[in-house]
Structures are given as C-alpha cells and as structure tokens.
Amino acid sequence: MKRSRAPTSLILAGLLAFILSLAGQTARAAEGEMSKESKACLSCHDKDGMTKTLESGEALSLAISAKAYTESMHKKTDCEDCHSNLDAKTHGKATTAIKSKREFALGMRDSCRDCHKKKATEYDDSVHAALIKAGSKKAPLCTDCHNPHTVRSAKVVGPIAETPCAKCHEAIFKAYSKDVHGLERVAKGISAPLCAGCHQAHAVKAASMGEGVKDACLACHKEAVNQHKDWLPNTALHFEAISCPVCHAPDAQRRVNLRLYDSTAKRQVAEKTGVPKFEKRTDAADSKDMGLDERALWSLLKEFNQDGGDGKMLLRGRLEVRSGVEAHQLSEKSKAIKDCDTCHKQGAAAFQSVTLTIAGPDGRPLRHGVQNEVLNSLTSMDSVRGFYAIGSTRIKLLDYLLILVVLGAASVPLVHMTIKRLFKGVREKLEAERLAAVQDLGKQASTGHRQAADNASK
Ligand code: HEC
Ligand code: HEC
Ligand code: HEC
Ligand code: HEC
Ligand code: HEC
Ligand code: HEC
Ligand code: HEC
Ligand code: HEC
Ligand code: HEC
Structure with missing residues (x-):
C-alpha cells in the first residue's frame, strides 16, 4: 500500500510541473507575439503605480499591463x-513637459487613423x-471610448454599464437602464439596442435633428408601420410629425x-449654410423674453x-418629449398612448x-421659446404651415376642412362644399406640405408629387 502511494504522488507532482510549464509556455507564446521593441517598452512600463505628474497637477498613469495588452485586440x-x-x-x-491629460490625448488622437480609416471617417x-x-x-x-492598451472585441458582451457612453451621459444611461430596452438587454442579451444601436457609435448625430433615430427604430421593428396602421390613420404622417417617445x-x-x-432642399436649415445668426435675431425679436409671438415669428421667417x-x-x-x-423612458406597448x-x-x-x-x-439644435398662441392664430398660418393637428388648435375653419378631407366626399353637405371651395388654396398648401412630408419619409414617392409640393410652397 505504502509503495503504491509514492509513485502516485510523484506522477501527480510531475503532472503539476508539466501543467505549470505548459502555462508558462503559453504565457511566453503570447508574449512571443510581441516584438522585441514592445517588450523593451514594457520592461519599464509594466509596473503598477508608475505615474507622472502633469503641469495641470493631474497624475498620468504610465503603467501598461503586459497581461492585459497581450489579451487585447492590439496584441x-x-x-x-x-x-x-x-x-x-x-x-x-x-522628463517631458505635458500640460494635461486632455492635451496629451489630443496630441495622440491621430494615431488610430491609418489602421481604422472607415471608423475615423464616420x-x-x-x-x-464637431x-x-x-x-x-x-x-x-x-480613446475616451476605447482604451488602446486593453481594447477587446466589440463582439464581447459585457454588462450594459460598460458602454462607453454611460460615463458622460449618466442621467440618460440611468433612464435607459430601467426602460423597456435596458431591461430586455439585461434579461436577454444583445437583441435589444444599447446606446449605439439607436445613435450609432461613430457617426453620432444630434438626436432630434433628421430622421436617423427613427430609421434605427424602424430597422429593428420592421412591422411597426403596419402594426400602427391597424388603429392609427395616416401612420406615415404621424411618424413624421411625432417622435416615437412621445x-x-x-x-x-x-x-x-x-x-x-428648407422646402426646396428638403432638409432642416442649418446656421452654417449662411443663414444669419439665429440667436441674435431671435433674442432681438423677443424683446420681452416671453417667447416669440406670432408677429415676431412671421417677420423672422420673412x-x-x-x-x-x-x-x-x-x-x-x-411633437417631441421635452428632455x-x-x-429614454420607453415603456411596454400596453402603456403607450393610443x-x-x-x-x-x-x-x-x-x-x-x-x-x-x-x-x-x-x-445640435439651437432653440428659442415661442408663445403657444402661435399655433392657434390664423396669421401664423403662413409661417406654421405644414403643421396642424385637428382639434388641438382654435382655427375652427381649418378643423372643418381637415375633417372633410378625412371623411372624404361621401356625406358632404353643400355648406361644407362652399367652405371647402373658399379655402381651396389653403387646403392645397397644407396637402402639398403633407405630401412632401410623407415623401421624405417613404422616399419612394414620385418626382411629380414633389414638384407639386414645391410649386405650392412657392
Ligand atoms: C527605461 C525605461 C523606459 C522605457 C524602455 C520606455 N519608457 Fe516610456 N517612460 C518612462 C518614464 C520614466 C516615463 C516618464 C517620463 C517623464 O516623467 O517625463 C515614460 C513616459 C512614457 C510616456 C508618457 C509620455 C511622455 O512622453 O512622457 C509614454 C507614452 C511612453 N513612456 C511610452 C513608451 C513606449 C511606447 C516605449 C517603448 C518604445 C517606452 N515608453 C519605453 C520609462 C521608459
Ligand atoms: C493602438 C495604438 C496604441 C498602441 C498599440 C499602444 N499605445 Fe500607448 N497610447 C496610445 C494612445 C492613443 C495614448 C493616449 C491615451 C489617451 O488618449 O488617453 C497612449 C498612452 C500611453 C501611455 C501614457 C499613459 C496612458 O495610458 O495614457 C503609455 C505609458 C503608453 N501609451 C505606453 C504604451 C506601450 C508600452 C505600448 C506597447 C505595449 C503601447 N502604449 C501601445 C495608443 C497606443
Ligand atoms: C497599426 C495599426 C493599428 C493602429 C494604429 C490602431 N489599431 Fe486598432 N486594431 C488594429 C488591429 C490589427 C486590430 C484587430 C482587428 C481584428 O482582428 O479585427 C484592431 C482592433 C481594434 C478594435 C477592436 C475591433 C473589434 O473587432 O472589435 C478597436 C476598438 C480598435 N482597434 C481601436 C483603435 C484605436 C482607438 C486606435 C487608436 C488609439 C487604434 N485602434 C489604432 C490595428 C491598429
Ligand atoms: C463615443 C464613443 C466612441 C468613439 C468616440 C469611438 N468609438 Fe469606436 N466603437 C464604439 C462602440 C460603442 C463600438 C461597439 C460596436 C458598435 O456598436 O459599432 C465601437 C466599435 C469600434 C470598432 C470595432 C468595429 C467593428 O464593427 O468591428 C473599431 C475598429 C473602432 N470602434 C474604432 C474607433 C476609432 C478609430 C475611433 C476614433 C476615430 C473610435 N472608434 C471612436 C464607441 C466609440
Ligand atoms: C431605443 C433607441 C435609443 C436608445 C437605445 C438610446 N437612445 Fe438616446 N435617444 C433616442 C431618442 C428617440 C431620442 C430623442 C430624439 C428626438 O427628439 O426625437 C434620444 C436622445 C438622446 C440624446 C439627446 C438628448 C437631448 O438633450 O436632446 C442623447 C445625448 C442620447 N439620446 C444619448 C443616449 C445614450 C447615452 C444612450 C445609452 C445609455 C441612448 N441614448 C440610448 C433613442 C435611443
Ligand atoms: C467623453 C464624454 C462622452 C462620451 C464617452 C460620449 N459622449 Fe455623447 N456627448 C458628449 C458631450 C460633451 C456632448 C455635447 C453635450 C450634450 O449634448 O450633452 C455629447 C453629445 C451627444 C449627442 C447629441 C446630443 C443632442 O443634442 O442631440 C448624442 C446623441 C450623443 N452625445 C450620444 C452619445 C453616444 C451614443 C455615446 C456612446 C457611443 C456617447 N455620446 C459617448 C460627451 C460624450
Ligand atoms: C400616436 C402614438 C404612437 C406613435 C407616434 C408611435 N407609437 Fe408605437 N405604439 C403605440 C401604441 C398605442 C402601441 C400599442 C398598440 C397595441 O397594443 O394595440 C404601439 C406599439 C408599438 C410597438 C409594439 C408592436 C407590437 O404590436 O408588438 C412597437 C415596436 C412600436 N410601437 C414602435 C414604435 C416606433 C418605432 C415608433 C416611431 C417611429 C412609434 N411606435 C410611434 C403608439 C404610438
Ligand atoms: C437593435 C434593435 C432595436 C432597436 C434599434 C429598437 N428596438 Fe425596440 N425593441 C427591441 C427588442 C429586442 C425589444 C424587446 C422584444 C420585443 O418586444 O420585441 C424591443 C421592445 C420595444 C418596445 C416594447 C414592445 C412591447 O411588446 O411591449 C417598444 C415600444 C419599442 N421597442 C420601441 C422602440 C423605439 C421607439 C425605438 C427607437 C427609438 C426602438 N424600439 C429601437 C429591439 C430594438
Ligand atoms: C401624440 C399625439 C397624437 C395622437 C395620440 C394622435 N395624433 Fe393624429 N395627429 C397628430 C399630429 C401632430 C398631427 C398633424 C401632423 C401635421 O399636420 O403635420 C396629426 C394628424 C392627424 C390627422 C390628419 C392627417 C392628414 O392626412 O392630414 C388625422 C386624420 C389624425 N391625426 C387622426 C388621429 C386619430 C384617429 C388618432 C387616434 C387613433 C390620432 N390621430 C392620434 C398627433 C396625434
């Protein structure tokens, strides 16, 4: 009995030594992928707590973990x-003089370009x-979103809090993590979007400008338009005029x-395209600081x-939400507004x-307050054309007109026909704008319609 024990422990010890040597070999094999020059750098820099004090007083950590580096995508x-x-x-x-962490990072910022041209361009x-x-x-x-020395594959799914967006957009991240997508993401993994799923990671655009975010929603929720059509008339127009979170x-x-x-270029006007200073103008037009009234709005547009x-x-x-x-407080569908x-x-x-x-x-949007009365006045018809929700404003005649449009000609009494004829011009204008809106959305409309819209808005 005693005899047989000794060889077993010997074999075990031998096995252990073998395993250890294997582990050593793999570690070396990994390091072996690294060039002599890189190893030389790490001979100094692979040290915990190595720091340097910058002119700003900040401490720049100079420690680069060889282990993390050899496990990174940049190995x-x-x-x-x-x-x-x-x-x-x-x-x-x-010692070299470095002003601050930010200055150092800015100095290094072009180092990614050569190898990642596509991402850099985006x-x-x-x-x-900007x-x-x-x-x-x-x-x-x-480098605020990717540590160059530890970067892992984008395919690795970490906890949602590891999204680089969280540290700068903290309040939004908190809201998101409790909403329908955040909860779904935690429960079931990557099918639900993280920040970049709706905003993109690199070509991030101002959220309330353009249609980028809405397009992202509809790219995942391919059935959404049809599902809304069941109960929401003119879904395309509603989607154009209302942001989904509303x-x-x-x-x-x-x-x-x-x-x-810009009704000709069919896009939102940007300050940089030569339009005179928005803030200066709006401030001047809003002398009492109560928001632009209908006259101010009208003359501003002029x-x-x-x-x-x-x-x-x-x-x-x-229509959009205010903050x-x-x-980022999207709820399950049963709570949505119907x-x-x-x-x-x-x-x-x-x-x-x-x-x-x-x-x-x-x-990003520059904003100025407007008095809510502008939506209710006939004078601002000319400036606020292209936006009009039935019942929510006091322009009663227009309500009639739109109800007529909606009901169609089926049971239209003569009186209504007269009103309709009287306001034919106005109605056509509205209709033309709507057409333009729907065309923008669908992108599949014919050029003929577009011309009609252009002519009407001239
Ligand atoms: C002999 C040790 C040693 C070696 C080898 C070494 N470094 Fe350093 N490195 C330092 C020290 C010390 C500092 C801090 C210098 C200071 O205080 O200005 C530093 C600073 C840095 C900094 C901060 C910026 C700066 O200029 O201070 C970077 C980046 C850096 N090293 C990268 C590297 C790279 C890449 C290599 C290999 C090509 C390398 N180091 C090799 C010791 C070394
Ligand atoms: C893919 C590009 C890239 C590679 C490869 C790379 N670095 Fe860096 N390194 C950077 C950038 C960019 C910064 C500036 C950090 C920032 O912007 O915050 C930096 C910063 C540093 C710093 C200053 C401390 C810090 O973390 O900001 C040290 C030290 C350093 N690198 C050493 C190394 C060593 C040693 C290696 C090789 C083992 C290496 N780097 C490989 C891009 C790289
Ligand atoms: C010398 C070329 C080179 C430079 C410079 C470089 N990278 Fe890389 N990068 C690579 C290679 C190679 C890979 C691995 C690609 C792969 O296997 O798909 C990679 C991978 C990555 C990945 C992970 C990609 C993925 O599949 O998820 C990120 C993120 C990344 N790099 C960011 C950066 C950043 C940020 C910088 C600048 C600080 C930088 N890179 C500079 C060559 C480079
Ligand atoms: C605001 C944060 C942020 C910035 C800034 C950023 N990235 Fe990314 N990057 C991400 C996120 C998040 C991903 C994850 C993949 C995704 O959703 O596209 C990613 C993915 C990547 C990938 C892997 C892409 C893939 O599809 O395999 C590379 C390479 C990369 N980034 C390089 C860069 C480079 C180079 C820069 C600077 C020009 C940069 N990133 C700037 C957040 C950022
Ligand atoms: C399901 C899609 C979706 C996801 C996921 C998402 N967002 Fe958004 N985000 C939106 C929408 C929609 C808006 C509002 C756009 C509008 O006005 O129509 C918005 C607006 C924003 C804004 C602008 C806020 C403002 O003040 O105008 C920022 C910044 C932002 N998101 C960051 C994030 C960050 C960071 C995350 C991740 C924590 C995230 N988003 C996740 C859809 C999303
Ligand atoms: C290093 C900090 C930082 C990181 C990381 C970061 N952002 Fe930002 N982001 C900002 C700052 C600063 C602004 C401008 C101030 C603002 O609008 O909140 C901004 C603006 C934005 C805007 C435009 C806001 C608007 O008015 O519509 C969006 C959208 C946005 N970020 C999304 C993201 C997404 C998505 C990520 C992650 C992929 C991300 N950000 C990561 C700092 C950051
Ligand atoms: C006028 C209000 C309104 C607008 C605008 C709106 N929705 Fe909805 N949505 C609803 C309501 C209400 C439901 C629930 C319908 C039901 O259960 O019958 C719903 C359901 C959904 C569903 C679940 C569909 C299903 O049946 O499983 C998705 C996904 C969705 N909406 C996405 C969107 C997207 C994306 C947008 C923006 C392009 C949007 N919604 C705009 C009110 C709206
Ligand atoms: C990356 C894909 C993706 C994007 C982008 C996305 N969603 Fe979702 N969404 C999901 C998944 C996955 C779920 C959970 C499973 C389900 O109900 O379909 C979900 C759930 C929902 C629900 C709850 C549906 C229910 O059954 O209760 C609504 C509402 C919704 N999304 C609206 C939106 C809106 C609005 C946007 C854009 C602002 C958006 N989604 C963007 C993937 C996405
Ligand atoms: C969240 C607000 C909101 C909800 C809820 C809503 N709408 Fe609308 N609706 C609008 C707005 C805003 C417009 C005006 C769009 C424009 O003129 O640009 C509009 C336009 C319309 C139009 C005019 C379309 C056209 O072709 O001129 C009709 C009809 C309509 N809505 C019917 C409905 C019905 C029926 C419901 C309920 C099932 C509903 N809406 C729910 C905001 C809403």
Whole structure:
C-alpha cells in the first residue's frame, strides 16, 4: 500500500510541473507575439503605480499591463505603431513637459487613423467630432471610448454599464437602464439596442435633428408601420410629425418643435449654410423674453427668407418629449398612448410648450421659446404651415376642412362644399406640405408629387 502511494504522488507532482510549464509556455507564446521593441517598452512600463505628474497637477498613469495588452485586440500591434513620436535617445531618462491629460490625448488622437480609416471617417462626421473642433474639452476622442492598451472585441458582451457612453451621459444611461430596452438587454442579451444601436457609435448625430433615430427604430421593428396602421390613420404622417417617445414614454412632458425647414432642399436649415445668426435675431425679436409671438415669428421667417431663403424657408412642426432623459423612458406597448384626444383636443397639453429650432454649427439644435398662441392664430398660418393637428388648435375653419378631407366626399353637405371651395388654396398648401412630408419619409414617392409640393410652397 505504502509503495503504491509514492509513485502516485510523484506522477501527480510531475503532472503539476508539466501543467505549470505548459502555462508558462503559453504565457511566453503570447508574449512571443510581441516584438522585441514592445517588450523593451514594457520592461519599464509594466509596473503598477508608475505615474507622472502633469503641469495641470493631474497624475498620468504610465503603467501598461503586459497581461492585459497581450489579451487585447492590439496584441499584434507594436507600441511604436502608435507611439512613433518618442525620442529613443532621451526617453525615460529626461522628463517631458505635458500640460494635461486632455492635451496629451489630443496630441495622440491621430494615431488610430491609418489602421481604422472607415471608423475615423464616420467619427469625423459626428456631433462629437464637431464639438471637439469647436474646442469642447468634454466630447469624446477615440480613446475616451476605447482604451488602446486593453481594447477587446466589440463582439464581447459585457454588462450594459460598460458602454462607453454611460460615463458622460449618466442621467440618460440611468433612464435607459430601467426602460423597456435596458431591461430586455439585461434579461436577454444583445437583441435589444444599447446606446449605439439607436445613435450609432461613430457617426453620432444630434438626436432630434433628421430622421436617423427613427430609421434605427424602424430597422429593428420592421412591422411597426403596419402594426400602427391597424388603429392609427395616416401612420406615415404621424411618424413624421411625432417622435416615437412621445407616445412610448407615456409619462413624459411633450412640446411642439418648429423646425426651420428648407422646402426646396428638403432638409432642416442649418446656421452654417449662411443663414444669419439665429440667436441674435431671435433674442432681438423677443424683446420681452416671453417667447416669440406670432408677429415676431412671421417677420423672422420673412427676414430669413430675404437673406437668401427666397421664400423657400418654412417651419415644420414636430411633437417631441421635452428632455433627453424622458426620451429614454420607453415603456411596454400596453402603456403607450393610443387615445386620439391626448393630442386632438382643444388645449391639449402637448401643444402648450413650443420651441423654434435651427441646426447649430455643431449640428445640435439651437432653440428659442415661442408663445403657444402661435399655433392657434390664423396669421401664423403662413409661417406654421405644414403643421396642424385637428382639434388641438382654435382655427375652427381649418378643423372643418381637415375633417372633410378625412371623411372624404361621401356625406358632404353643400355648406361644407362652399367652405371647402373658399379655402381651396389653403387646403392645397397644407396637402402639398403633407405630401412632401410623407415623401421624405417613404422616399419612394414620385418626382411629380414633389414638384407639386414645391410649386405650392412657392
Ligand atoms: C493602438 C495604438 C496604441 C498602441 C498599440 C499602444 N499605445 Fe500607448 N497610447 C496610445 C494612445 C492613443 C495614448 C493616449 C491615451 C489617451 O488618449 O488617453 C497612449 C498612452 C500611453 C501611455 C501614457 C499613459 C496612458 O495610458 O495614457 C503609455 C505609458 C503608453 N501609451 C505606453 C504604451 C506601450 C508600452 C505600448 C506597447 C505595449 C503601447 N502604449 C501601445 C495608443 C497606443
Ligand atoms: C527605461 C525605461 C523606459 C522605457 C524602455 C520606455 N519608457 Fe516610456 N517612460 C518612462 C518614464 C520614466 C516615463 C516618464 C517620463 C517623464 O516623467 O517625463 C515614460 C513616459 C512614457 C510616456 C508618457 C509620455 C511622455 O512622453 O512622457 C509614454 C507614452 C511612453 N513612456 C511610452 C513608451 C513606449 C511606447 C516605449 C517603448 C518604445 C517606452 N515608453 C519605453 C520609462 C521608459
Ligand atoms: C497599426 C495599426 C493599428 C493602429 C494604429 C490602431 N489599431 Fe486598432 N486594431 C488594429 C488591429 C490589427 C486590430 C484587430 C482587428 C481584428 O482582428 O479585427 C484592431 C482592433 C481594434 C478594435 C477592436 C475591433 C473589434 O473587432 O472589435 C478597436 C476598438 C480598435 N482597434 C481601436 C483603435 C484605436 C482607438 C486606435 C487608436 C488609439 C487604434 N485602434 C489604432 C490595428 C491598429
Ligand atoms: C463615443 C464613443 C466612441 C468613439 C468616440 C469611438 N468609438 Fe469606436 N466603437 C464604439 C462602440 C460603442 C463600438 C461597439 C460596436 C458598435 O456598436 O459599432 C465601437 C466599435 C469600434 C470598432 C470595432 C468595429 C467593428 O464593427 O468591428 C473599431 C475598429 C473602432 N470602434 C474604432 C474607433 C476609432 C478609430 C475611433 C476614433 C476615430 C473610435 N472608434 C471612436 C464607441 C466609440
Ligand atoms: C431605443 C433607441 C435609443 C436608445 C437605445 C438610446 N437612445 Fe438616446 N435617444 C433616442 C431618442 C428617440 C431620442 C430623442 C430624439 C428626438 O427628439 O426625437 C434620444 C436622445 C438622446 C440624446 C439627446 C438628448 C437631448 O438633450 O436632446 C442623447 C445625448 C442620447 N439620446 C444619448 C443616449 C445614450 C447615452 C444612450 C445609452 C445609455 C441612448 N441614448 C440610448 C433613442 C435611443
Ligand atoms: C467623453 C464624454 C462622452 C462620451 C464617452 C460620449 N459622449 Fe455623447 N456627448 C458628449 C458631450 C460633451 C456632448 C455635447 C453635450 C450634450 O449634448 O450633452 C455629447 C453629445 C451627444 C449627442 C447629441 C446630443 C443632442 O443634442 O442631440 C448624442 C446623441 C450623443 N452625445 C450620444 C452619445 C453616444 C451614443 C455615446 C456612446 C457611443 C456617447 N455620446 C459617448 C460627451 C460624450
Ligand atoms: C400616436 C402614438 C404612437 C406613435 C407616434 C408611435 N407609437 Fe408605437 N405604439 C403605440 C401604441 C398605442 C402601441 C400599442 C398598440 C397595441 O397594443 O394595440 C404601439 C406599439 C408599438 C410597438 C409594439 C408592436 C407590437 O404590436 O408588438 C412597437 C415596436 C412600436 N410601437 C414602435 C414604435 C416606433 C418605432 C415608433 C416611431 C417611429 C412609434 N411606435 C410611434 C403608439 C404610438
Ligand atoms: C437593435 C434593435 C432595436 C432597436 C434599434 C429598437 N428596438 Fe425596440 N425593441 C427591441 C427588442 C429586442 C425589444 C424587446 C422584444 C420585443 O418586444 O420585441 C424591443 C421592445 C420595444 C418596445 C416594447 C414592445 C412591447 O411588446 O411591449 C417598444 C415600444 C419599442 N421597442 C420601441 C422602440 C423605439 C421607439 C425605438 C427607437 C427609438 C426602438 N424600439 C429601437 C429591439 C430594438
Ligand atoms: C401624440 C399625439 C397624437 C395622437 C395620440 C394622435 N395624433 Fe393624429 N395627429 C397628430 C399630429 C401632430 C398631427 C398633424 C401632423 C401635421 O399636420 O403635420 C396629426 C394628424 C392627424 C390627422 C390628419 C392627417 C392628414 O392626412 O392630414 C388625422 C386624420 C389624425 N391625426 C387622426 C388621429 C386619430 C384617429 C388618432 C387616434 C387613433 C390620432 N390621430 C392620434 C398627433 C396625434
């Protein structure tokens, strides 16, 4: 008995030694992928607690873990591929002057371009890149979202809190993590979107401008248009005029956003396309600081048009939620707003707050308050054309007209026919704008319609 024990433990010990040596070999094999030069860097830098104090007083950690590096997606990339600007002769011996972490990061920012051209180009077109160009110290560079020394594959699914967006958009992340997508994502993994699923990771655009976010929703929810059609008439127009969270974040406060719109180019007007200073103008027109009234709005639009707008500039309304946090409180479908009266009734809450926007230099919206009465007045018909919700305003004649349009000619009495004829021009204008809106949405409409819309808005 005693005899047989000794060999067993020997075999075990031998096995253990073998396993250990194997482990050592794999570790070396991994390091072996690293060039001599990179190893040399790590001989100094793979040290916990290695730091340097910058002029700003911040401590820059200089410790690079060899283990994490060899497990990263950059394991085959040499330190010098990105750090080509170090002086081999003096490096590590003399101290170099670095102002701040941000200055250092900015100095290194072009190091990703050569190898990741596509992502870099997408990023250049983002609101984040525009903010950095304008001098923002808070907007993200590549390295704010990817640590170059530890970067893992995008396919690795971590906890949602690891999304790089969370640290800067904290309040929104909190709301998102409790909403229908956040909960679904935690419960079932990646089928539900994380921030980049709706906003993109690199070509991030201002959320309330353009149609990017809505297109992202509809790309996943392919049946959504049909599912809404069952109960919501003219779904395309509703989707165009209402941002999805307005109905799907039922507790949110809502507002009307009047977007300055170029009816010829068929896009929102941007401050940088030569339109004179929006803020200066709106401030001047709003002398009492109570929001623009209908006259101010009207003459402002006239001014914008005189400045090269050539009469093609108009306002297009859109219902949206009032804050970024509320846009991320989407509930399950049974709680969504279905009651037409929420919007189509006189004095509806959604129409009590009105804002005017133009795309600012960085693509984000510049806003100015507008008195809610503008939606109710016939004078502003000309400026607020293209946006009109039945019942929610006091322009009664138009209500009749639209109800007529909706009911069709089936049971139209003579009186109504007269009204209809009287307001034919106005109605055609409205219809033309709607057509344009629907066309923009579907992109499949014919050019003939588009021309009709153009002619009508001239
Ligand atoms: C893919 C490009 C890339 C590679 C490869 C790379 N680095 Fe870096 N490194 C950077 C960038 C970019 C920064 C600036 C960090 C920032 O923007 O916050 C940086 C910063 C550093 C810093 C300053 C401390 C810090 O983390 O900001 C050290 C030290 C460093 N790198 C060492 C190394 C060593 C050693 C290697 C090789 C083992 C290496 N780097 C490989 C891109 C790279
Ligand atoms: C002999 C040790 C040593 C070696 C080898 C070494 N470094 Fe350093 N490195 C340092 C020290 C020390 C500092 C801090 C210098 C200071 O205080 O200015 C530093 C600073 C840095 C910084 C911060 C920016 C700066 O200029 O201070 C980077 C980035 C960096 N090293 C990258 C590398 C890379 C990449 C390699 C390999 C090509 C490398 N280091 C090799 C010791 C070393
Ligand atoms: C010398 C070329 C090179 C440079 C410079 C470089 N990378 Fe990479 N990067 C690679 C390679 C190679 C991979 C691995 C790609 C693969 O296997 O799909 C990679 C992978 C990545 C990944 C993970 C991709 C994935 O599949 O999920 C990210 C993120 C990344 N790099 C970011 C950066 C950032 C940020 C910088 C600048 C600090 C940078 N890279 C600079 C070569 C480079
Ligand atoms: C605001 C955060 C953010 C910034 C800034 C950012 N990225 Fe990314 N990046 C992400 C996220 C999130 C992913 C995950 C994949 C996705 O959803 O597209 C990603 C994925 C990647 C990938 C892997 C893509 C793939 O599909 O395999 C690469 C490579 C990459 N980024 C490089 C870069 C480079 C280079 C820059 C700078 C020009 C950069 N990123 C800037 C957030 C960012
Ligand atoms: C399900 C899609 C979806 C997801 C996921 C999502 N968002 Fe949004 N986000 C939206 C919508 C919709 C808006 C509002 C757009 C509008 O006005 O129509 C918005 C607006 C924003 C805004 C602008 C807020 C403002 O003040 O105008 C930011 C910033 C933002 N999101 C960041 C994030 C971040 C960070 C995450 C991840 C934590 C995230 N989003 C996840 C759909 C999404
Ligand atoms: C390093 C900080 C930082 C990171 C990381 C970051 N952002 Fe931002 N982001 C900003 C700043 C600063 C602004 C401009 C201020 C604002 O609008 O909140 C901004 C603006 C935005 C806007 C435009 C807001 C608007 O008015 O519509 C969106 C959308 C956005 N970020 C989405 C994201 C998404 C998605 C991610 C992750 C892929 C992300 N951000 C990661 C700092 C960051
Ligand atoms: C006018 C309010 C309203 C608007 C605007 C709206 N929805 Fe809905 N949505 C609803 C209601 C109400 C339901 C629930 C319908 C039911 O259960 O019969 C719903 C259901 C859904 C469902 C679940 C469908 C199903 O049957 O499983 C999805 C997904 C959805 N909406 C996405 C969207 C998207 C994406 C947008 C924006 C493009 C949007 N919704 C705009 C009110 C709206
Ligand atoms: C990456 C794909 C993806 C994107 C983008 C996306 N969703 Fe979803 N959404 C899901 C998944 C997955 C679920 C949970 C499973 C389900 O109910 O379909 C979900 C659930 C929902 C629900 C709850 C449906 C129910 O049955 O109760 C609503 C409402 C919804 N999404 C609306 C939106 C809106 C609005 C947007 C854009 C602002 C959007 N989604 C963007 C994938 C997506
Ligand atoms: C969240 C607010 C909201 C809800 C809920 C809503 N609508 Fe609307 N609806 C609008 C807005 C805003 C417009 C105006 C769009 C425009 O003129 O640009 C509109 C337009 C219309 C139009 C005119 C379409 C046209 O072709 O001119 C009809 C009809 C209509 N809605 C019917 C309904 C019915 C029926 C319901 C309930 C099943 C409903 N809406 C629910 C906001 C809403």
